[in-house]
Amino acid sequence: MPGIGEPPLQPCRTVPGLLTWRRARNPADVAIEVAGVDTLTFEQWDRDAAALASALRSRGVTAGAAVGLVFAGRDWTSFAVAYCGVQRAGAVAVPLPDQLPPARLSQLLAACGADLVISGRAEVDALVAAGTPDPADDARSGAIAQILFTSGTSGRPKAVAATHANLTDGVPAHPKRLALAHSRRFLHAFPIGTNAAQTMLINALTARPSALTLPRFTPRRFAQRLPEVGTVFLVPATAIELLDSGALDGLDLSGVNLVGSTAAPLPPSVALRLSRVFPSAAIVNHYTSTEAAPAHTNMIFDPARPDAVGRVTTGAVRITDADGGPLPDGEIGHVWLRSPHARRYLGDDDATRDTFQDGWVRMGDLGRLLGGHLYLSDRDSDVVKSGAYKISTLEVEAALHEHPAVAAAAVVGVPHPVLGARLAAAIVPRPDAGEVGLPGIRAFLAERLADHQLPGDLLVLDQLPRNDAGKVLKRQLVKLFPAGTGGGA
The missing domain is CATH 3.30.300.30 (ANL, C-terminal domain)
Structure with missing residues (x-):
């Protein structure tokens, strides 16, 4: 039972609600740090998000309205405030990369119906100053909370809508169950607007350690921060760049307990190199997609199964033929993940019906199940x-x-x-x-x-x-x- 005045021990069903829960538990703890630039405590984050929500309401932003969020890496803390503030006002956050060409940015904003754009620290500071710390929270569990665009590697980017229930699925109900408890900080350098970056934002709310990120990834700057963190998140491209840069030479990396790779399959040879450089770390391959999140598979890299991308729990993964029929163990077919509170494509009902079916999400990959492990063959479009x-x-x-x-x-x-x-x-x-x-x-x-x-x-x-x-x-x-x-x- 919680003590008198303590927050209840129950799952939070909205992202702003999760932030308020963390503020009540850990007000002075740093939630996000941008190396050499800024820090954000849970108290500051919740207070400023409430003020920004108040300012948006006064400007006529209504529930369900899409708001574009265009931020550079050095402004991660301001982005976090804007993200939760928009949602607290009942609106929909649309994170976008800051280096998009103007025409492309306009196209994506139009695709999701975003008439308002918040861009950069100065605009966030102005909105916070114009608002009041209004306790009202208009976020609702079943309402759309976020729109992300797919990477566009196999076609035109699609707008993927996620509800608060989707984003908060599986969040801890007890402070002793916060994730990554073995670390004091976790480090990443994912660009805002990517699915990996949004996972890091939720991690900042659900994990025990604070999030540490960089204004921009460079191997040397990233390497300099490694001795002070317990968990590291990479994509294969940055892992390769880091390993080949020489920036890791001479560093004591024995304090890193986990190296997570996401966004693309980690080549086995690269995983082996990571395991040699980080002698105390579990090298974990994380498999998901913008459409499927938070559904995922992951597993510690196993030299005996170098090509496997995940251990499979019952009912979490299935392999089918082109018509959706189940395939036996070992046969290659279409990979599906089961996703609670599934996402959907915005404004594309046909693609939604093809990709999202009865809680299952078609990954666009071909693969097989063998001995309780998932092996990918290729992207369906890349074979x-x-x-x-x-x-x-x-x-x-x-x-x-x-x-x-x-x-x-x-x-x-x-x-x-x-x-x-x-x-x-x-x-x-x-x-x-x-x-x-x-x-x-x-x-x-x-x-x-x-x-x-x-x-x-x-x-x-x-x-x-x-x-x-x-x-x-x-x-x-x-x-x-x-x-x-x-x-x-």
Whole structure:
């Protein structure tokens, strides 16, 4: 039983309600710190969010109205205030990357019906100053709380709507059950507007440690903060950049207990390198999507099962054929995750019916279940159909990452007059690598892959085209191959 005057021990059903609960429990604790810039305590966060909500109400913002939130990484604390303030007013927060071209930003705002945009610290400070710490909270559990746009790696970005019930599913009901209790701080550098960043914002409300982030990711700045944290969150692209930078040399990283990777499958060779650099840490692969969150699978990297992305709990994952019929253990099919209080696409009923079905979410991936573990084969849209073969680009990319001269790699299909398509690879060499050519790459892969999995074309790039979440934009990558690529046998 809670003591007199203590907050009740029950799950919070809205994000602002969760913030108020944390303020009552931990008012002076730092919730979010932007390294070298600013800190935000739970008391400040809740108080300023209430004032901002009051200011929005006075300006005529009504329940259900979408409000764009465009913030740079250095303004994470102001973003957090705006995010909860908008929701407290009963409106819908729409986080967006700050580096979008103006035309693209206008297009996304129009797609979700956002007429109002809050951008940057100065605007948040002005709204907070204009409001009052009004105790009113208009957030409702079943109401839409957030709209995020998908990464757009396989098509035009879609607006994904999530309710408060979705965002707060599984939050702790007791202060002794706060997550990541082994850490004093957790570190990340995810750009605002990505699903990974929104997970970190919820973590700031549900975890025992405070969130530490950077104004902008650079390997050296990120590495400098590692000795003071117990938990680290990365995406594969930043993990590779960090490992290859030399910034970790000489650091005592024994205090890091957990390294979580998200947004894309972590190549096994990269996971092995992380486990050597962080000797005390569990390397955890986290699998979800903007549509499926908070549903996910995760597992500690297991060298005996290097390609597995998650241990499966009963009823959490299923594999089906194209018509939705269940497939037996070991057969490759469409991956679905079960999601409580499922999300939906905004303004696209057909896509919603195709992706969200009776609490299940189609991930857009092909994979298989084997021995209680989930293995991915590829994105449905990335499988290369070459002659009689369907080729997993993930499998070829994993082998490329084992090459000592390869820092990053991506594989796509390019047109071929006979086969329909054949494999083409793009790599980023490590700084100390010598000359890397297609014959050497094919010879290396020939010891690991079948003949039909060997790329017929190679691009050597300074960097791969990626979105804000660190995912490779394969449609853009295909265009980088010269005209006529794939014309050979």
